[in-house]
Amino acid sequence: MKNTKNKARILIDCTDAKGLVYLVSKIFFQRGLNIDNNQEFVDKESGKFFMRTVVSGDFNANDLKTELGRVLPSHANLKLVIPKKKKIVLLVTKESHALGDILIRHSAGELDATIQAVIGNHKTLEELVSRFDIPFYFVSAQGITRSEHERLIMDAINHYHFDFLVLAKYMRILTENFVSCYDKKIINIHHSFLPAFIGANPYKQAFERGVKIIGATAHFVTSDLDEGPIIAQNIIPVNHRFDWRDMQRAGRDVEKSVLSRALSLVLNDRVFIHENKTVVF
C-alpha cells in the first residue's frame, strides 16, 4: 500500500507520558510528512492521552504504522486510517425522518459512507428505501422470540462488511448478546436529552414533567440500555402549547440532525471511546 501525496488519520490513545508528542512528531518530521491537523487531549482523571493527527505526504501506511508502534507504549491503541468512504447498515422501524436525512445525504454524495442495506422490523419504510435503489430487508419480529429475531437480522446483515450499524429510530431493544457481536460499532439516536427520560416514550415523559426544552442524544450502544458513550446531543425549546405529539414532531428535527452530526464524526474517525465517554476531536 504505497500512497503518493496521500493522507492518513492517525489515532493514538495510551497512558500519558512525557515525550509522546515529540516521539510521534519526530517520525512525521523524519519522513517529511506534513501535519495537516493535530489535536491532543490528556484526561487528568484517568491519566490517559489521546491524539489524532492528519498527515499528508509520501508514505507507506504499514511502515509508518510499524514505526509509530515502536515508539509508543506497548499497551497503546494505534490506528492508521486512510480516508475513504466507510460502509454502514441501517436498522429502522417506521419513522422516516432519520433514515430520510441519511438517504438524502448519501444520494448527494455528502455522507462519508456507503449504505449497504437497510433492515426494517416493519415494511413501512421499504418504499422509501427502494426509491434510492438500496436493498431493504423486512425482518418481522412477529411470533418469534427476541433472540430469534436478532438471529434473522444478523443473517441479513452479516452478508455485508460494514463499519457501523446505525439505529435510525429502530424501536426495539437489542439484547446483550447482539450488542456484544458489534462492539463499538452500533450507533443509536435516542429521542431524549439523556440521561433524562431513559426508557420508553421519552416525549410522553417530557410532556408529563412539563419541561421547557427537549433534546436528542446520539450514542454508542452498549449492553446497558441508553447508557452508552454519548457522541452528540442537541436540544430545542418547547412550551406549554406542545402536547406530547407536538414534542415528538419537534423532536424529529433534532433527532435527525444529531444523528447525522454523530455519524459524520465517527465516519471521519474523530471519536475515541474511553470507558463510558467519548473524546471528540
Add this chain to the structure above:
Amino acid sequence: MKNTKNKARILIDCTDAKGLVYLVSKIFFQRGLNIDNNQEFVDKESGKFFMRTVVSGDFNANDLKTELGRVLPSHANLKLVIPKKKKIVLLVTKESHALGDILIRHSAGELDATIQAVIGNHKTLEELVSRFDIPFYFVSAQGITRSEHERLIMDAINHYHFDFLVLAKYMRILTENFVSCYDKKIINIHHSFLPAFIGANPYKQAFERGVKIIGATAHFVTSDLDEGPIIAQNIIPVNHRFDWRDMQRAGRDVEKSVLSRALSLVLNDRVFIHENKTVVF
C-alpha cells in the same frame, strides 16, 4: 382604589367552556378598556382554560374584579394585579453568581422587585450584600437540627412581607413543613437540566455520564425535591475538555440567566401553575 388611565393584569384559570373569551372581553368593552395584550391557552388533556389579559383605561380595580367574577364559573381562579414592584427575599449559601446578577439588576432598577433581605447559611456573601445596602442575615445551621434552622430562617424572613422567596443557589434541602408555609412562593435554580441529574452535585454526575450539554432549571419548590413546576430552562454545550469543575464554572452563567429569566416571568405575573407544570405567557 381608583385608577385613571391605569393598567391591570387579569389572570384567569378555570375549566374550559364556550364563551369565556366573549364574556370577559364584553366587560372590557363595556367599560371602555383597552386590551393591551391578551393570551389564552386551553390544555386539551385537563380541559383547563388559561387567560392573561393586560387592560388599560379608567377603572376601579375592585369593581372590575367583582364584575369579572360574576361571569366566570364559581371555581375559577381570578387575579387582578395592578403592576408594581413585588417584594422578594433571597436565600443563599456561598456562591455569588446568581445573587450577584440579581443585585446588579436590582441596583440598576431593572428588576421588577424590591429585595427585602438576603439570608445566608454561611457568612460568605455578607460583604457582597452589604455593598448594596441590603440587610443580610447569617443563620448558621451548625449544631442544630434542620427544623430548628428553618425556624430561625422563618423568624428572620417573617418580618418581611414578600411575594417570592428566591433560592439563589441555596444549597440545603428544605423540609416539607417549610415549603408548605410558602406555597407557590419559593423559586429555586437547580444546576442541571432537570429531570437529568436530580440530587446532589449534578455537575459531577454530568461529568461522569459524559454529556455534551449541561443546563439549568428554574422551578417552583414543592415538597418533592427537584420535582416542582418548571418555569425556565437553558443549556450550554460542553465537551471532553471540561472536567466537572469546568462544567460547574460554565454552568454558572446558565444558572444565573435562567433564574433571572424565571424571576422576570413570575414578577410580571406571566406564570400559571397547573398541577406540576407551568403555563407561561
Add this chain to the structure above:
Amino acid sequence: MKNTKNKARILIDCTDAKGLVYLVSKIFFQRGLNIDNNQEFVDKESGKFFMRTVVSGDFNANDLKTELGRVLPSHANLKLVIPKKKKIVLLVTKESHALGDILIRHSAGELDATIQAVIGNHKTLEELVSRFDIPFYFVSAQGITRSEHERLIMDAINHYHFDFLVLAKYMRILTENFVSCYDKKIINIHHSFLPAFIGANPYKQAFERGVKIIGATAHFVTSDLDEGPIIAQNIIPVNHRFDWRDMQRAGRDVEKSVLSRALSLVLNDRVFIHENKTVVF
C-alpha cells in the same frame, strides 16, 4: 360549504380599536363554536391589530365569514381558511439539501402541502425528484435573457394552481416583474443571517469577516433583493477551523431546517405580513 364539527382558521388584521376581541368572540359564542386557539397582537407603533383564531363546531364558512366581516372595520383583512393541504411548487438549482428535506417530509405525509412540481435551472436534481414521482421541469437559462428564462418558468408553473412558490436554494435573482406576479407567495431561504451578508456567496463573506456564528433566513421575496419580510432564522456556531466550504456545509443543516420551519408556519396560516415584517403566531 357546510361543515359539521369542522375547523376554521380565522385571520384578521386591521387598525386597532376597542371591542374587536369582544365583537369577534361574540359571534363565535352565539354560533356555539369552540375557540381551540386564539392569539392576538397589537403593534404599538402602527396601531395595527392582528388576530388568529382556530374555531371548531358546526358552521357554514361563508355565513361565518360574512358575519365576521359585518362587525369588522371596512378596511380589515379577513381570511377564513378551512385547514387542508396547500399546493406548492419548488424552484431549485443544484443543491439537494433543502429540496431533499422537503421531499422526505412530503413523502412521509408530514408536510401540510402537496408538491405540484419542481423546476430546476439545472438538470442536477432531476434524478432525485423523479425518485419521488414528482414532475421535474428543466428550464435552462443558457443563451437567453433573464426575462425570457422567467417567462419559460412561468409557462411551466402556471399549469398549476399553487399557494406558494418555494425557492429551495434557487440561485438566480428574480426580476421585479416575476416577483410582482406572485405577491406574498414566494418564500426563499437565504444562506446567511440577514441582514448580514446580503448578496452573493454569503459564506465567503462570513469567512472573510471571521464570524463565530453563521445562520440562515427564510423570508418572503419582494422586489428588494434579500429585503423581504423575515419568517424564521437560525444559526450555528463556527470557528477558525472552518474554511468557507466548511461553513457552507455546516450551513446546509440550518438552511434546510429554517426553510422547513418557515414552510410549516405559512402552510398553517400562522404568518401575517405587515409592511416589511411578519407577525408569526
Add this chain to the structure above:
Amino acid sequence: MKNTKNKARILIDCTDAKGLVYLVSKIFFQRGLNIDNNQEFVDKESGKFFMRTVVSGDFNANDLKTELGRVLPSHANLKLVIPKKKKIVLLVTKESHALGDILIRHSAGELDATIQAVIGNHKTLEELVSRFDIPFYFVSAQGITRSEHERLIMDAINHYHFDFLVLAKYMRILTENFVSCYDKKIINIHHSFLPAFIGANPYKQAFERGVKIIGATAHFVTSDLDEGPIIAQNIIPVNHRFDWRDMQRAGRDVEKSVLSRALSLVLNDRVFIHENKTVVF
C-alpha cells in the same frame, strides 16, 4: 525567574513549515516538561501556523523562551506567559449590565484579572463602581473636542499598567489615534450580531428589519469601526412582540455574557489575532 513545578503558556505563530511541532515538542521533552494542553492550527489560505501549549515542570522562563526562539523561523511570534492575573481598565457610559457582570466576577475572584479603574464619560455608574472600592474617573466629554476628551481619558488611564482596555458599553466612537495607542489591547462589546447592524442603535435597526434573532459581538477594536477581529458572538431569539426597547433589554444578557466569555478567552491567552480574524483555542 526560576519556577519550580510551574506552568507556562507558550504561544507561537509563524509561516507553516514541516517539523514545527517536532522541534518545539523536542525542547519540552528534553527539559522534562509536561504538556498539559496543546492545540495547533494551520490556516490553509495564508499558510500560517498557530500553536498554544501549556507546559508544566521545572524551567527557567527566559532560558526556555530563548531556546524555543532558536528553533523557530526568525519571523515567528513567540510568547511565553506565566499564568497570573492580568490588569484591565474599563470604559463605560451609562448602562450597568456589562460592567456589573464584570464587577461581580471580579469580586468573587472568578475574573483572571484585576480591575485597575473604571472611566466613565457620565457619572451614572460611579456609585456602582464605588460600592466595590474600585477607582472611578468621571471624564466628561461636554464642551470639548473628541481629541481633547480622549486626551483626558489617556491621562487618567496611563497611570495604570494594564493589559487590556475593556469597553463595557462605552457608547462613544474612539479615534484612530486613540486606538493606535493601544493596539490589540482594546476589547469592545457591540450590541449586534456583526456585521449586521453596524453603526448607531443596532436594536432599532434590528426592530425595523423585523429580525427573529438578535445578537452581540465581542471584538478587538481597530481603526475601522465595528470591523475589528471578532472574539465571540452569541444570539437570542426575538419575535414580533418585541419592540426595540424589548430587544435592547433582551440583548443585555447576551452582551454581558459574550463580553465575559471574550474576556475570559483573552485573559487566558487563548486568542491569536491574525489579520482581521481571531484563532481561539
